[in-house]
Amino acid sequence: MITSEPDTRGHFGPYGGRYVPETLMSPLEDVERAWREARQSPEFQAELKELLHNYAGRPTPLYYAKRLTEQLGGAKIYLKREDLLHTGAHKINNCIGQALLARRMGKRRIIAETGAGQHGVATATVCALFGLDCVVYMGEEDMRRQRLNVFRMRLLGAKVVGVNTGSRTLKDAISEAMRDWVTNIGDTHYLLGSALGAHPYPTMVRDFHRCIGDEARAQILEREGRLADTLFACVGGGSNAIGLFHAFIPDEAVKLVGVEAGGRGGTLGEHAARFAGGIPGVLQGTYSYLLQNDDGQIALTHSVSAGLDYPSVGPEHAWLHDQGRAEYVSCTDEVALQGALKLARTEGIIPALESSHGVAEAIRRAPEEPGKIYIVNVSGRGDKDVDIYRENFPELDKA
Amino acid sequence: MSRITSLFERLSAEKRRGLIAYVTAGDPAPERTPSLVAALERGGADLIELGVPFSDPVADGPVIQRASDRAIAAGCTLAKVLEIAAAIRKQSEIPLLLFSYLNPLLRCGFDRLAADARAAGIDGCLITDLSVEEAGDTVPRLRAAGLDTVFLAAPTSPAHRLKLVAEYSSGFVYLVSRTGVTGEQAQLSASVGPLVAAMREATSLPLAVGFGISKPEHAAAAGSLADAIVVGSAFVRVVEECGADPRLEAEVEALARRLKQPLLELPA
Numbered sequence: 245m246i247t248s249e250p251d252t253r254g255h256f257g258p259y260g261g262r263y264v265p266e267t268l269m270s271p272l273e274d275v276e277r278a279w280r281e282a283r284q285s286p287e288f289q290a291e292l293k294e295l296l297h298n299y300a301g302r303p304t305p306l307y308y309a310k311r312l313t314e315q316l317g318g319a320k321i322y323l324k325r326e327d328l329l330h331t332g333a334h335k336i337n338n339c340i341g342q343a344l345l346a347r348r349m350g351k352r353r354i355i356a357e358t359g360a361g362q363h364g365v366a367t368a369t370v371c372a373l374f375g376l377d378c379v380v381y382m383g384e385e386d387m388r389r390q391r392l393n394v395f396r397m398r399l400l401g402a403k404v405v406g407v408n409t410g411s412r413t414l415k416d417a418i419s420e421a422m423r424d425w426v427t428n429i430g431d432t433h434y435l436l437g438s439a440l441g442a443h444p445y446p447t448m449v450r451d452f453h454r455c456i457g458d459e460a461r462a463q464i465l466e467r468e469g470r471l472a473d474t475l476f477a478c479v480g481g482g483s484n485a486i487g488l489f490h491a492f493i494p495d496e497a498v499k500l501v502g503v504e505a506g507g508r509g510g511t512l513g514e515h516a517a518r519f520a521g522g523i524p525g526v527l528q529g530t531y532s533y534l535l536q537n538d539d540g541q542i543a544l545t546h547s548v549s550a551g552l553d554y555p556s557v558g559p560e561h562a563w564l565h566d567q568g569r570a571e572y573v574s575c576t577d578e579v580a581l582q583g584a585l586k587l588a589r590t591e592g593i594i595p596a597l598e599s600s601h602g603v604a605e606a607i608r609r610a611p612e613e614p615g616k617i618y619i620v621n622v623s624g625r626g627d628k629d630v631d632i633y634r635e636n637f638p639e640l641d642k643a
Numbered sequence: 644m645s646r647i648t649s650l651f652e653r654l655s656a657e658k659r660r661g662l663i664a665y666v667t668a669g670d671p672a673p674e675r676t677p678s679l680v681a682a683l684e685r686g687g688a689d690l691i692e693l694g695v696p697f698s699d700p701v702a703d704g705p706v707i708q709r710a711s712d713r714a715i716a717a718g719c720t721l722a723k724v725l726e727i728a729a730a731i732r733k734q735s736e737i738p739l740l741l742f743s744y745l746n747p748l749l750r751c752g753f754d755r756l757a758a759d760a761r762a763a764g765i766d767g768c769l770i771t772d773l774s775v776e777e778a779g780d781t782v783p784r785l786r787a788a789g790l791d792t793v794f795l796a797a798p799t800s801p802a803h804r805l806k807l808v809a810e811y812s813s814g815f816v817y818l819v820s821r822t823g824v825t826g827e828q829a830q831l832s833a834s835v836g837p838l839v840a841a842m843r844e845a846t847s848l849p850l851a852v853g854f855g856i857s858k859p860e861h862a863a864a865a866g867s868l869a870d871a872i873v874v875g876s877a878f879v880r881v882v883e884e885c886g887a888d889p890r891l892e893a894e895v896e897a898l899a900r901r902l903k904q905p906l907l908e909l910p911a
Contacts, residue, residue: 253776263745263772265702267797267822269804409708415699422701427823429799526745526772527699539720540750541698 248493248560248569254443257566260559262442263526268422271429276444278349283451288344295340299373300330302337302455306463306619312590312607319616321606322472323593324460324488326623333596333624334456334484335366335437341452343370346433353377353432357421359386359414359480360551360598361393362624363437368402378402381420383412386550393628411544414480414554418528438481439558442529446559453487460619461491468617474499474609477621478601479572480516480551482558484623485602489570499571502561503601505547506574512537516545517574518557519565527555532562548577548632549597551624579604581636584626596624597632646738646766647791647814650689651849651870658911660866661689662903663851665742665875667710668693668727669719671887677730679882682892684737686899689871691731692769695724695743702744702771704826706876709883721747721756725763732764740793740814741768753781757788767791767814775804775811782811795819796842798834809846818842818869820854826876828855831864839868856902863905874902 254260262272282288296302305328309321326334346354354376358364364380371378380397384406387394397404410416418441425434439449464472475492477485479502492498507515512535515521522533527542535543535555547553564570575583580597583604588594595603599622606620626633634641644652654661664683668676680691696714700707721743728739741760748756748770760768767790773781775794782792791814796805799822809816818839821832835852842850852865853873865872881898885891 261777262774263777264774265771265797265819266774266795266804266808267702267799267819269774269776270797270799270801410698419699419701423704423824426702429822523750525749528701529772534746536746536750538750539722540747541715542746 248490248564250443250447254447256560256563259532259562260443260446261531262529263531264442264529265426267426268442272442272444274349278345279444279448282345282348288348292341292344296337296455300336300340301328303459304328306460306467308467309591312587315590316607316610317614318611319609319613319618321610321618321620322464324456324619324621326456326484326621327593327595327599327625331362331366331369332627333362333366334453334487335363336369337455337487338437338449338452338483339366339370339435342433342435343374343376346376346435347374349433351431351433353428354435355379355381355421355424355432356435356437357381357414357417358437359417359553360549360596361386361390361397361628362551362596364402364404365393365396365400367435367437368397368400371402372400379424380404381407381417381424383414383417384408385412386414389632390550390628392631413550415542422528438483439486439560440481440528440530440556446530449483450486450490450560453483454490456484456487456621457489457491460488464617464619471495471498472619473616474501475619476501476503476602476606478503478552478598478623479557479561480554480598482561484621486558486560488621493569500564500569501605502570502572503605504572504574505549505552505601506576507546508577513544514546515574516547516552516554518555519572520574524562530556530559532556532559548580549601551598552601573605575601575604583607584633585637593622594626595622596626597629599623645789645791645814646736647690647740650738651815654689654870660869660906660909661871662687662899662906663690663692663853663871663873664688664878664899665692665694665873666878666882667696667707667714668724669696669714669717670710670879670882671713672717673719673723673727675887676727677734678892679895680731680737681734682896683899684735686896687903688737688899690738690740692740692742692873692875693724693728695721695741695747697744697747700744702824704824704876706879706883707825710879721751725759728763728765738766739764741765743768743770745770745773753784757785757790761788761790765790767793769793769817771795775807778811786813793817796838798822798838802841802845805842805845809842809848812848815849815851815871816842816846817873818850818852820852820856820865823854825854827857827880831855831861835865835868859901859905862902863909866906866909872906
């Protein structure tokens with residue numbers, strides 16, 4: 245049986261680990277210790293469960309997309325509705341968990357990075373809830389394209405700091421958050437938002453999101469009397485995908501499909517398809533597939549979706565990829581946009597641009613697979629993306 | 644004996660403290676770095692940290708980030724850095740420490756890197772984001788090629804980590820003076836003294852203190868505690884201000900002299 249637990253130093257096979265300057269090693273050991281203690285603490289688990297249920301809105305529905313299924317005429321498509329959570333995406337699961345952890349560790353100040361802004365909003369939300377100071381780093385390019393979320397964070401009392409280095413996107417926001425953390429270790433917890441970075445983050449973030457798959461597994465058994473054939477999720481850092489996949493990893497008959505950002509095409513710099521164009525390397529604390537040039541410099545990336553626009557990928561995904569346990573494909577900006585439109589028109593659900601990548605891949609495959617059951621993780625809702633949808637569907641403005 | 648070890652033996656015999664200078668290789672241009680290093684040596688630098696530019700330098704403040712960007716824009720690859728080292732080695736016996744983030748070295752491959760670096764006259768490597776926990780395969784390969792491996796110790800490192808850092812280090816240990824990224828500071832951090840004392844407990848290797856040393860008074864304070872001091876951003880700032888201007892070497896030499904002077908005035 246394939247399992248996917250890291251070794252004691254956070255390695256999934258060769259991937260993962262802890263590649264940071266020495267100054268951050270001890271703080272990471274502290275986070276790991278606090279998290280391991282919290283996992284065993286009934287009080288912590290009870291408070292987490294209560295907040296996930298009454299504050300965030302768990303469990304989320306597993307919705308049978310009947311009209312979409314009928315129109316495609318093939319596989320039966322279920323949607324895991326993480327978009328219905330408070331703040332509009334799965335990100336809140338991890339933020340509640342880490343905020344509780346930060347409080348346990350006596351940290352008064354929270355920092356975070358954000359790409360699309362969903363993690364930033366979820367972080368700002370839990371900081372308001374727990375009365376913690378909050379600083380969110382965000383690339384200036386992402387601030388421009390996700391300006392609604394910038395304002396939401398400010399409304400919630402967070403300070404949003406624009407990052408104008410590099411590609412001015414998620415990668416650069418993470419670097420700046422790491423620089424803040426190394427400077428303010430004493431009172432600050434870094435609330436990293438994806439299953440990325442140095443150990444214990446990939447495993448800890450995965451654990452805070454594994455409720456997605458635990459619920460979906462029970463829900464599909466109840467609805468269909470059997471497991472799904474294929475799961476679909478978009479993969480940026482990979483937190484929503486690993487959250488959905490994890491409970492199914494031992495179920496080897498269940499196909500796991502991660503969908504990366506194919507962007508504008510296959511040339512380096514035009515996409516964020518790490519498994520298609522990446523070579524293993526180290527960025528921001530972890531060893532994983534990495535888009536880079538021949539000299540080991542990190543490549544620029546592009547995706548219409550800010551949350552997938554990142555040159556590396558969570559190390560557990562790299563391991564599942566090499567084991568052949570999960571399959572990773574990519575879908576272009578254009579295909580993702582069409583997938584979003586299709587879901588909006590058939591089911592009345594406007595997905596986040598990130599989630600649209602998973603939706604689009606399921607739509608592409610479904611007609612060929614009648615009799616199969618799919619679960620697609622609709623990891624976030626598309627309200628934040630209305631400006632981008634508008635830019636890309638100008639004909640709708642003229643109607 | 645490595646050039647780094649013999650430097651520290653000489654310093655110790657002469658009861659002197661060393662000045663270690665960091666420059667980002669290839670900034671302002673690859674062909675300029677050897678003359679910059681020669682100027683540093685004339686100004687009194689005892690060891691040169693040759694920085695490999697990297698696109699995402701998470702441990703560095705804005706000054707070295709910008710230097711990295713300039714060097715990459717000027718076409719400075721890892722292969723180019725080694726060519727620069729070879730050019731320096733033709734004119735000087737000053738110890739050269741390759742100072743790099745891990746990924747460019749991984750991309751090259753450590754067996755090839757170790758051989759090429761040695762052939763270029765590099766004496767050791769310091770890899771900023773390679774923790775001792777992850778260094779088990781790397782250290783023997785570098786040492787086998789005759790390269791020293793220098794690791795960082797930080798004010799946040801507890802005793803068990805200082806011991807590990809000492810075990811993996813050769814040549815000297817680099818003590819990070821404060822929590823934070825590289826960059827100039829108004830004052831030397833108060834955490835230096837306790838860190839030096841704790842590290843002396845863990846090792847007999849020479850100790851260098853860096854991060855935030857930019858003024859003669861910092862040099863005096865750090866030099867009174869450690870065997871050498873490291874200055875980076877202050878030199879890189881001069882490079883940024885002068886660019887390709889012909890006065891660059893003279894300015895850098897003058898700064899090295901100003902920072903070296905207080906070390907020479909310290910009691911033996």
